[in-house]
Every structure is written in structure tokens, then in C-alpha cells.
Amino acid sequence: MPLVAQRSWVYPADNSGRFRTARQYFGWFLVLFFVSVPWIRIAGLPAALIDIPGRRLVLVGTIFTPHDTWALALLLLTAALGLFLFTSVMGRVWCGWACPQTVWLEFVYRPVERLFEGPAHRKRRRDRGDHDATWWAIKIGKWSSFVVLTALTTGVFMSWFVGGPQLLRGEIGASGLFVGGMLFILFLLDAVWFREQLCHFACPYARFQGVLMDANSLIVAYDAHRGEPRAKGKSRDEESGDCIECNRCVDVCPSGIDIREGDQLQCIACAGCVDACNDVMVRIGKPQNLIRYTTKRDAPAQQGESRPVFTRRTGVYVAFFCIVAAGLVIGLATRNEVAVQIARITDGQQYR
Numbered sequence: 001m002p003l004v005a006q007r008s009w010v011y012p013a014d015n016s017g018r019f020r021t022a023r024q025y026f027g028w029f030l031v032l033f034f035v036s037v038p039w040i041r042i043a044g045l046p047a048a049l050i051d052i053p054g055r056r057l058v059l060v061g062t063i064f065t066p067h068d069t070w071a072l073a074l075l076l077l078t079a080a081l082g083l084f085l086f087t088s089v090m091g092r093v094w095c096g097w098a099c100p101q102t103v104w105l106e107f108v109y110r111p112v113e114r115l116f117e118g119p120a121h122r123k124r125r126r127d128r129g130d131h132d133a134t135w136w137a138i139k140i141g142k143w144s145s146f147v148v149l150t151a152l153t154t155g156v157f158m159s160w161f162v163g164g165p166q167l168l169r170g171e172i173g174a175s176g177l178f179v180g181g182m183l184f185i186l187f188l189l190d191a192v193w194f195r196e197q198l199c200h201f202a203c204p205y206a207r208f209q210g211v212l213m214d215a216n217s218l219i220v221a222y223d224a225h226r227g228e229p230r231a232k233g234k235s236r237d238e239e240s241g242d243c244i245e246c247n248r249c250v251d252v253c254p255s256g257i258d259i260r261e262g263d264q265l266q267c268i269a270c271a272g273c274v275d276a277c278n279d280v281m282v283r284i285g286k287p288q289n290l291i292r293y294t295t296k297r298d299a300p301a302q303q304g305e306s307r308p309v310f311t312r313r314t315g316v317y318v319a320f321f322c323i324v325a326a327g328l329v330i331g332l333a334t335r336n337e338v339a340v341q342i343a344r345i346t347d348g349q350q351y352r
């Protein structure tokens, strides 16, 4: 038995539908947000800057120094509790809609890949055939574009740590250059090769989501009661369920899974399969939502029960979130704005 499993490449087909459109607009908004924030200045300071060498964090015109560790701790705690609360209610919606890895892969790299490779089925056929001159020409064109995109992506990431204007002026120092170079290699490897495997094997958030979610959390699920027994073509009869085994839901899945096999760790709740199946249902004149956003509690029967929005667990998260967030707000409102620090200025050092 081989020690290393063979990489199984995923070729998600193009897809359209209301969730896809909404994700696309939201994805573009997030890209714009990540790119623009390091360039925005509020009260003469960057809107956001994580200045590690300078040991300060700048957020919305406020500077946090090591003296404000309590504020940073409360901020991180608030963010963590917010994430727990969000996951408990919305499941893995973050992964499919807002995670930078998904946003960049789906809305930055994948469209460029489509330009060079064409639709997914053509790419799959080409990859499984001979690696001739055409194959190499297409790959070299695509990989060269990926190198440029990754350089820009690395620049966007670094600008959160050194500032947009500073990055443009090349003021990142030798250590910044080294970190940027390492990130560039990692980002490029992810875009060209690792891709959805990051969610499957490396992301810690994906690992502990199972603990945060319960039967009332939002998931994408297939209505087996309605869809089974599935049958296609001439094998269909009055007993057949609504699933016509077209496999469209599997073809479009960026994680390469079959949602009809039940809730799976690899599902990022992107709703690609929901759009795909709804399109099929419209074409065959059946009701939509054979696959849909639902909950584990509803999923087995999908009887359309209304799900409780606030369970005891979400109530506890909300309570802790409010307490910590209130502590943070009160602490910041009463914070002493004056801090005096005496330090020797060395040659070439300047205050950004």
C-alpha cells in the first residue's frame, strides 16, 4: 500500500444561480476591502496596521502599544466569541463565502485559469491526455499569470503589516523582504497545487467547527426523502425520487464531494450544488431546493420545521460576547490617551 495517497484533482464546473451571484459580489467586495484598507488613513494614521517590529497595532485611527495588552486580549476574545457564535448559528458559511483562501481561489485565480484552460471538462480531458506542446503552452501562460497575481496578493498581505504607501516605496527592510518571499512561495503553491486541500487537511478552523456546530447550525444538505430512490433516464418510474442522477451537484462542487452522501467535513457551504440542482429542478419541472441550506435537525426529514434561532448554546455565546465586548468598549472609552515613551532614535529610523 502506498504511503502517500495519489492527489485527486478537482475540476469544478462553471455554475450560475442566485447564491453564486451573491457570493461573487460579496467576494469582490472583500477583495476590494483587503486591498484598500492599508491605503486608507484616518486622523493621519493608517485605518489598519499590524506593525510587528514597532510593536503597535493601529486600528481606525487608534494606536495600541504593549501597554494596551488588555485591549488586544479583549479584542481577540471578542473576535473568538464572535466566531463561535457565528459558527454555531451559520455553520461553515464563513468558509464558503468569506474565507480569503476561498475568495482568492474562486474570484481571483479561477477566472484567470478559465481564460487559459477553458471550461472544466476541457481542462480535465487535456490534463489526462498527452502533455504536448499545447498543454505546456497553456500551463506556462497560466502559471505566469499566477506568478503575477501571487506577487500582487503577497503585496496586499504585506501592506497590512508595513502599510500600503511604505510598501510602494519599498520600505520593508531585509526581514520584510524575506517574509514576503516565503509568503509568495506559499501562496503560489496554494494557488497552483494545494488549493482545496488546505480546507480538507490544514485549516484548524475546519477541524474545530464540528465542536462548535450543533443540530441547529446551518448546513447544506440533500433532501433524501424527496430525492431517493434516485434514477435516471429510462430506469425512472413512479417510485423514483426527484433526483435524476445528473451529477451536476458533484460536477460544480469546489471540494469534489457528493453532498447526497450526507454532511461532510469537506463541505464549505458555498451553495454551488444548491444553485446547480435548482437549475436542474427548474428544467425538469420539479420544485426547487432538493439541495438547500437547512439544519441537521431538519435534514433527515426536511419537513420544513422552523429552526430555533437561539438555543441555549447560542444564548451562552451571546451573553459572553456582550460582556467581553462591553468591557472592551468601556475600557477604550475611558482609556488614557497620553503615553510617554522615551527612546533613542537611531540613524535612518523614522516614525511612520
Ligand code: SF4
Residues within 6 Å of the ligand: 222, 227, 242, 243, 244, 245, 246, 247, 248, 249, 250, 260, 276, 277, 280, 290, 291
Ligand atoms: S443536481 Fe440534483 S438532480 Fe442532479 S444529481 Fe444532484 S441532487 Fe440529483
Ligand code: SF4
Residues within 6 Å of the ligand: 096, 220, 249, 252, 253, 254, 255, 256, 257, 258, 259, 266, 267, 268, 269, 270, 271, 272, 273, 274
Ligand atoms: S457540497 Fe455543495 S455546498 Fe458543499 S462545498 Fe460542495 S458545492 Fe459547496
